[in-house]
Amino acid sequence: MTTRAGVCLLMSDIEPLKPSNTGWLIADVVADTFAFGWARTEVDPQLLALLRDPQWQPYVVFPGQYALAERVVHAVPPPNPVHDDVCEHADRRPLFILLDGTWSEARKMFGKSPYLDALPVLSLEPQQTSQYKLRRSCRDDHFCTSEVAALCMTLSGDQRAAETLEAYLAVFTHHYLQAKNQLPVAWDSPAHQRLDAITLRCIEFDKNE
Numbered sequence: 001m002t003t004r005a006g007v008c009l010l011m012s013d014i015e016p017l018k019p020s021n022t023g024w025l026i027a028d029v030v031a032d033t034f035a036f037g038w039a040r041t042e043v044d045p046q047l048l049a050l051l052r053d054p055q056w057q058p059y060v061v062f063p064g065q066y067a068l069a070e071r072v073v074h075a076v077p078p079p080n081p082v083h084d085d086v087c088e089h090a091d092r093r094p095l096f097i098l099l100d101g102t103w104s105e106a107r108k109m110f111g112k113s114p115y116l117d118a119l120p121v122l123s124l125e126p127q128q129t130s131q132y133k134l135r136r137s138c139r140d141d142h143f144c145t146s147e148v149a150a151l152c153m154t155l156s157g158d159q160r161a162a163e164t165l166e167a168y169l170a171v172f173t174h175h176y177l178q179a180k181n182q183l184p185v186a187w188d189s190p191a192h193q194r195l196d197a198i199t200l201r202c203i204e205f206d207k208n209e
Contacts, residue, residue, distance in 0.1 A: 001202065005156035006032035007092040007149055008050060008058070008209040010109060012101030013037065014148050020092070022146035023100045025172060029164050030149070038101075042079055042113050048115060050095070057092035061148055062099065064123030066107070071121045079157050096122065100145045124151050144169070160202055166197040 001006035007030050009023045015033075016023070029031040036047045051058050057076075076094045077207070097116065099106040126143070143151070146169050153162035170191035178185050186192070 003030050003153065003161045005076075005096060005153060005158055005160040006034065006056065007029070007152070008047075008095055008097045009033070009035040009100045010047075010097060010113070010144070011035060012105040012109065013039075015058070015101050015105075016051050020176065021100070025100075025146040025165065025168050026098075026149045029161055029168060038099075038109050038113070038114070040108075041085065041115075041196050043083060043115055051115065051119070055093055056095035058097055058119050059122040060097045060099075060110070060119050061122045061152060062106070062110050064121060066110060067121040067123075071119075073120050074123055074125060076122070094152075094156045096149065096156075097150055098145055098152075099181050122152070122155075124148065124155075126151055135155045138145060146198065153192055160198075160205065164195075164202065167191070167198050171195050181203045189209045 005028050009024060009026070015021055016037075023035065027035065034047075036044045050056070059073070060067075061078065064074075083147055097119070099109045103108065148163050150162045150165040150169075153159070153165065171189075174189055174191045175185055
């Protein structure tokens with residue numbers, strides 16, 4: 001779907017090959033999704049061009065305690081601000097940079113990507129705990145990539161995309177766990193019913209636009 005915000009995935013070397021990766025769910029939902037492999041010693045020129053594109057205001061999505069305080073923000077400017085001076089870059093579309101990998105890989109990517117150092121760091125403050133069940137984590141405040149994207153979409157005002165991502169993750173999780181346990185997919189599961197309902201609502205919304 002078309003959204004105000006875009007998503008830029010920086011993916012650690014083998015992350016795209018993992019069957020439990022949820023970055024591709026974002027690409028299925030958000031039209032303006034970009035993906036680049038990450039390497040410590042080199043950077044894709046197309047990534048640098050994207051970060052310089054004047055239509056975007058990039059934000060590195062990462063916990064604020066790992067960044068200098070002056071870089072940290074907790075929100076993005078709302079669409080169509082009443083006054084032009086509400087916030088610098090208020091007329092630019094948010095571009096959420098997600099570091100797609102394990103927690104240790106993401107921390108390395110954050111600390112060893114100098115081209116990100118001048119960008120604001122969006123520190124999320126979610127009220128809920130992660131619903132991700134496909135990899136183990138010792139902390140409830142660690143979210144999978146598509147969950148982070150859904151939180152970002154809420155901040156940018158793209159609520160339909162946020163709800164779709166949440167529902168899509170639940171369907172993906174159901175399929176993954178059923179296959180892992182050699183069980184058939186329950187096509188009438190609550191997860192499928194919720195995604196179907198959201199999809200129909202989005203279709204009706206688009207018709208009435």
